[in-house]
Amino acid sequence: MTSFTEENYLKIIYKLSAETDSEVSTNAVAELTLTKAASVSDMLRKLSEKQLVNYQKYQGVRLTELGEAVALKVIRKHRLWEVFLVEKLGFNWDEVHEIAEQLEHIDSEELVERLDEFLGFPKFDPHGDPIPDTFGIMPELRYQNLSEITVGQSVVMVGVSEHSATFLQYLAKMGLTLGCHIVVKELNDFDKSLNVKLGDLSNHFISHEVAKNLLVKSVKN
Amino acid sequence: MTSFTEENYLKIIYKLSAETDSEVSTNAVAELTLTKAASVSDMLRKLSEKQLVNYQKYQGVRLTELGEAVALKVIRKHRLWEVFLVEKLGFNWDEVHEIAEQLEHIDSEELVERLDEFLGFPKFDPHGDPIPDTFGIMPELRYQNLSEITVGQSVVMVGVSEHSATFLQYLAKMGLTLGCHIVVKELNDFDKSLNVKLGDLSNHFISHEVAKNLLVKSVKN
DNA sequence: ATTAAATTTTAGATTAATCTAAAAAAATAT
DNA sequence: ATATTTTTTTAGATTAATCTAAAATTTAAT
Numbered sequence: 001m002t003s004f005t006e007e008n009y010l011k012i013i014y015k016l017s018a019e020t021d022s023e024v025s026t027n028a029v030a031e032l033t034l035t036k037a038a039s040v041s042d043m044l045r046k047l048s049e050k051q052l053v054n055y056q057k058y059q060g061v062r063l064t065e066l067g068e069a070v071a072l073k074v075i076r077k078h079r080l081w082e083v084f085l086v087e088k089l090g091f092n093w094d095e096v097h098e099i100a101e102q103l104e105h106i107d108s109e110e111l112v113e114r115l116d117e118f119l120g121f122p123k124f125d126p127h128g129d130p131i132p133d134t135f136g137i138m139p140e141l142r143y144q145n146l147s148e149i150t151v152g153q154s155v156v157m158v159g160v161s162e163h164s165a166t167f168l169q170y171l172a173k174m175g176l177t178l179g180c181h182i183v184v185k186e187l188n189d190f191d192k193s194l195n196v197k198l199g200d201l202s203n204h205f206i207s208h209e210v211a212k213n214l215l216v217k218s219v220k221n
Numbered sequence: 222m223t224s225f226t227e228e229n230y231l232k233i234i235y236k237l238s239a240e241t242d243s244e245v246s247t248n249a250v251a252e253l254t255l256t257k258a259a260s261v262s263d264m265l266r267k268l269s270e271k272q273l274v275n276y277q278k279y280q281g282v283r284l285t286e287l288g289e290a291v292a293l294k295v296i297r298k299h300r301l302w303e304v305f306l307v308e309k310l311g312f313n314w315d316e317v318h319e320i321a322e323q324l325e326h327i328d329s330e331e332l333v334e335r336l337d338e339f340l341g342f343p344k345f346d347p348h349g350d351p352i353p354d355t356f357g358i359m360p361e362l363r364y365q366n367l368s369e370i371t372v373g374q375s376v377v378m379v380g381v382s383e384h385s386a387t388f389l390q391y392l393a394k395m396g397l398t399l400g401c402h403i404v405v406k407e408l409n410d411f412d413k414s415l416n417v418k419l420g421d422l423s424n425h426f427i428s429h430e431v432a433k434n435l436l437v438k439s440v441k442n
Numbered sequence: 443a444t445t446a447a448a449t450t451t452t453a454g455a456t457t458a459a460t461c462t463a464a465a466a467a468a469a470t471a472t
Numbered sequence: 473a474t475a476t477t478t479t480t481t482t483a484g485a486t487t488a489a490t491c492t493a494a495a496a497t498t499t500a501a502t
Contacts, residue, residue, distance in 0.1 A: 038463095038482080040480090042460085042481090045481095057467090057481070058466090089335040102329075106320070108319075110312075226488080246449080256489085257490080257492080259491070262450065263451090266451095278450080278451070
């Protein structure tokens with residue numbers, strides 16, 4: 001029904017429109033599929049004919065309900081296989097992406113459901129990303145506080161639980177912005193303060209008081 | 222390196238030349254790949270250029286050492302995945318072939334070795350077929366066809382050499398399951414069909430055609 | 443040993459996914 | 473508001489795997 005290639009396009013369009021919550025540009029898709037914009041134009045026309053996307057020339061693209069359902073099935077398989085590779089086969093979480101990119105296209109509903117059961121119906125993959133259920137429903141995201149993150153983990157800042165101006169201004173000055181990457185380098189036991197490295201490679205010191213108020217989500221590194 | 226399609230050709234050439242131990246004909250390959258002879262000719266030329274087969278126009282084809290190594294890797298993966306599907310996910314042995322046909326092309330040495338270990342280094346798949354090791358070495362075969370068994374002998378069923386769902390379902394209906402005991406009671410000379418008694422003491426008639434595809438191991442009675 | 447039949451290969455098309463180069467449309471800047 | 477730049481699309485080719493129809497080769501039969 002949907003080819004390997006079509007599935008990859010749908011998955012990428014899903015991810016891009018989840019980020020921006022608006023039409024996805026041809027160039028953005030080209031970048032992630034590692035193809036040229038011309039190839040993307042062709043494929044969007046084709047996906048549109050198949051009712052998998054809504055696409056108006058020059059106006060970007062969005063998934064239809066059908067297209068989203070397909071994308072979510074692929075993402076579900078990808079994340080379940082990642083759990084399998086890490087939990088059952090002992091891979092590190094940074095070694096599984098490429099293999100899961102292949103496994104996500106294996107076509108068998110029965111297989112997916114049995115795998116899910118075998119893994120104990122996991123809600124999140126080894127990178128902390130939520131696994132959609134059979135119906136494409138994502139589990140509630142469970143943000144963590146930066147203060148709960150263990151040394152070595154890589155996270156993205158997704159929010160704050162303290163909204164005072166002084167706090168937010170302090171964060172801005174530190175370079176701690178929404179969406180920035182944080183790697184926990186050291187935990188200082190005596191006061192639970194943290195040494196972290198940000199996405200721009202700068203090193204920072206974060207007090208436990210501040211860490212408690214930063215909401216983060218783990219990411220692949 | 223080798224595409225999905227090329228791997229399928231190599232696998233099929235391997236199986237055909239294992240059966241006949243001689244050059245494999247274009248038509249025989251066409252039948253199993255479900256393509257036309259013309260397509261096979263094209264592909265054989267291509268595989269020959271890649272040093273995967275020895276091919277002389279009109280003279281049939283054989284695998285080179287390289288081609289055989291690739292074929293054995295695919296077969297190894299196919300059979301390991303079948304073990305996984307049956308042993309870990311609880312599939313019946315007649316449901317796993319199609320899924321394994323897809324999984325056998327997943328490309329990751331590391332994955333195969335870890336899967337092998339996870340499954341406890343199995344020597345045979347759920348159909349009783351031997352699983353080649355990392356180096357392509359097959360474990361010693363320890364079975365015969367039921368058609369070779371003499372009257373009065375008692376055997377245990379250890380596998381099948383035909384994997385179609387219809388055949389496997391027919392066996393299930395007869396009560397011929399993996400591990401069941403079979404005593405050959407009578408050989409009907411005119412058509413080589415057999416009268417047998419099963420472990421549950423029921424009597425059955427088995428055609429030569431079916432007997433040829435049942436792998437058995439003799440037991441003391 | 444010819445002829446007839448079967449098998450296999452070549453020639454020329456087709457489909458999916460991609461590319462480069464050029465044209466068209468939209469966004470941005472003066 | 474017009475010109476420039478950027479983005480996107482079209483046009484025309486390319487590659488892998490397939491097809492049909494016709495030609496070439498081998499095998500089998502008289």
